[in-house]
Amino acid sequence: MAEYYITQSKMTALLKELASDSGMEVFGPVKKGNDVFISKMDGKTELCLDYFISVNSIKEAIFPRFEPILKYKLRSEGVELAELPPIKPLVVFGGHPCDAASIPLMKDLFSWDYKDHFYLQRLEKVVIITLACVEKDENCFCTSLGGSPHGETGSDILLERVSKDGWQAKIVSEKGKKFIETHLDFFRDTITPEKGIPKLQDKDIPVMFQSDRVKKWIEKNFDHPLWEEVASNCWSCAACTYVCPTCHCFDITDDATMWEGVRTKNWDACTLPFFTKHASGHNPRSQSYERYRQRISHKYSYYIDLFNHVSCTGCGRCSRVCKAGVNILDIVKRIDEESKKGEK
Amino acid sequence: MQELVKKAKELIESKEVDLLIGYQSDGEKGAKPLFVKNTQQAEKLIFNQYCLNNLVTYLKRPDVKALKKVAVVAKGCDIRSFVMLLSENQVSRDAIFIIGMTCDHVVSPDGTGENEKCTTCKVHNPHLADVVLGAPVPEKIAKDKPVHYAQLEKLNAMSQEERWAFWQEELSRCIRCYACRQACPLCYCERCIVDFNTPQWIDTRSNPRGNFAWNIVRALHLAGRCINCGECERVCPANIPLMLLNQSLQEEAQEKFAWEAGYDPESQPPLTTFRKEDDEDFIR
Known part of the structure; x- marks a missing residue:
């Protein structure tokens, strides 16, 4: 098979060219302050290619923060449905294997009891270009969940750094192959691999817990005092869930005047106090640790019952954004230890 | 920090408090x-x-x-928010034990150098506490010196159109996670304005309308x-x-009402009280 390479400047040029096309949506890494965000680009967006990991995940490219699902007008003749914005072909550049690994998980969810055609159509039209990892930090734990710093799951093209200035492009899917063939001019250079380019191996991110053992403990310990101990400092915002590549809860809101309206699918989060509040005023998850317990239990237990996979890719984003100091890896490791004790 | 640990143990052991909230190291x-x-x-x-x-x-x-009673470890700046909770009748003084820490400065959020907020601090030594720990720190700014935030100058120098463009760009990134609200000691409404949904008062979509409404309403509620x-x-x-919004309103409060929040629990915040001598040049 042919080998494909692309330089940083050609990648920038390619993304800018695609982003100038109003028929497409392109997402790439943009710097703000000390951090990088995967952001929607236009032809003028300044890309940042020198970063460890973006604050947000690639989620919002495919599952937008908000999205109209119904528009209508009231006429004397009756209700008239208005056109929704078309779902355009997408290119998403700059996630890591822990971002892309969320794609099959989310696909299972959005094609489960109801086929969410907004998500599924975007998924059909997206090309996901992933950067294999060259760096890690103490929050990374993809290998504990079957992932890898150079994993291909969910990507269409995987870029592996071979020189300071460029990557080798690995075709992962048919969509990826088609993308490279269509834009072959950008992938023609041959880059001689340089020595000393860092490459992260699986063993560089040691496995830190066993997820099946974690699940077993969660199933039996809903009322365990550990939950309160590890998550009482959670102050119940949605930062962790909104940067998470696999958190997928949404709310439906209506915005209407007398004669027209729009119904919107809108991100929501189990960590927010209002999420489970009943009309009566009762809240079955009234305390912050109870809400955080839900977040962990959903990912590490309930989701497995439904889809046979942990709904976490080990990207560590939730821990990085949490300024209340709630750290998912610490908590899951603690649970694993408790579970081990129970096995003896 | 033996002093702190000792005091904490004393409070817990004697059952004077049911819970103590403090800091632990994180790396x-x-x-x-x-x-x-x-x-x-x-x-x-x-x-x-x-x-x-x-x-x-x-x-x-x-x-x-x-x-019944909770102890909290607090710096002077944090105690200012406690003072506001007191003057707004949100906590009972008897239910809280304040362990005041003297503090020269904390680091900036990215961990490099002195935090900007410490350069305008007037309470390096806790002004209201049940016990003060740590060596006294000399105060650098007189209590009656008006606050001024240098970072506002750049914003104030902008034309209206430039400011509009600036905030459009900044607020476009808001994902409406409400971390600002949850971390804020003074955002204590049992039901936040964004959670009023029959009908929806504030657009919960993270579109320009929703993001402007949310962030401006929050800033105004903190004026x-x-x-x-x-x-x-x-x-x-x-x-x-976000502090550009808040600091701008702090300067307004200073200028219009000679008011700085959080120093004196006996005084009344300007927006919860009426004084005949307030000039009303903003009512035209």
Whole structure:
């Protein structure tokens, strides 16, 4: 098979060219302050290619923060449905294997009891270009969940750094192959691999817990005092869930005047106090640790019952954004230890 | 920090408090909140320049409010927010034990150098506490010197159109996670304005309309109340410079009402009181 390479400047040029096309949506890494965000680009967006990991995940490219699902007008003749914005072909550049690994998980969810055609159509039209990892930090734990710093799951093209200035492009899917063939001019250079380019191996991110053992403990310990101990400092915002590549809860809101309206699918989060509040005023998850317990239990237990996979890719984003100091890896490791004790 | 651990153990052992909220270390250069319920946990307590969290924010939580007495480790700046909770009748003084820490400065949110907020601090030594720990720190600014935030100058120099463009760009990143609200010690409404949904008062979509409405409403609700702890901006995952809004309103409160929030629990915040001598040149 042919080998494909692309330089940083050609990648920038390619993304800018695609982003100038109003028929497409392109997402790439943009710097703000000390951090990088995967952001929607236009032809003028300044890309940042020198970063460890973006604050947000690639989620919002495919599952937008908000999205109209119904528009209508009231006429004397009756209700008239208005056109929704078309779902355009997408290119998403700059996630890591822990971002892309969320794609099959989310696909299972959005094609489960109801086929969410907004998500599924975007998924059909997206090309996901992933950067294999060259760096890690103490929050990374993809290998504990079957992932890898150079994993291909969910990507269409995987870029592996071979020189300071460029990557080798690995075709992962048919969509990826088609993308490279269509834009072959950008992938023609041959880059001689340089020595000393860092490459992260699986063993560089040691496995830190066993997820099946974690699940077993969660199933039996809903009322365990550990939950309160590890998550009482959670102050119940949605930062962790909104940067998470696999958190997928949404709310439906209506915005209407007398004669027209729009119904919107809108991100929501189990960590927010209002999420489970009943009309009566009762809240079955009234305390912050109870809400955080839900977040962990959903990912590490309930989701497995439904889809046979942990709904976490080990990207560590939730821990990085949490300024209340709630750290998912610490908590899951603690649970694993408790579970081990129970096995003896 | 033996003093702190000793005091904490004393409070827990004597059952004077049901819970103590303090700091524990989080890596070499970091600290995070710690909930202490027994003497063993108290061993982990620390206090240093990495203790950025304003722990007073936990006092607004229903489960914490339900306790008989709670101790909280607080810097002077954090105590200013406690003073606001007192003057707004949100906490009972007897239900809280303040362990005031003297503090020269804390680090900036990115961990490099002195935090900007410390350069305008007038309470390096706690002004209201049940016990003060740490060596006294010389105050650098006189109590009656009006506040001025240098970073506002750039914003104020912009034309209206430039400011509009600036905020459009900044607020476009808001994902409506409400970390600002949850971290804020003074955002204590049992039902937030964004949670009024029959009908929806504030657009919950993170579109320009929703994001402007949310962030401006929050800033206005904090007018004359914000004590410049900077937590909203620090916890914002989208790096939005929220303190520009809050500081701008702090300067307004200073200019219009000669008011700085959080120093005197006996005084009344300008927006909750009426004084005949207030000039009303803003009513035209």
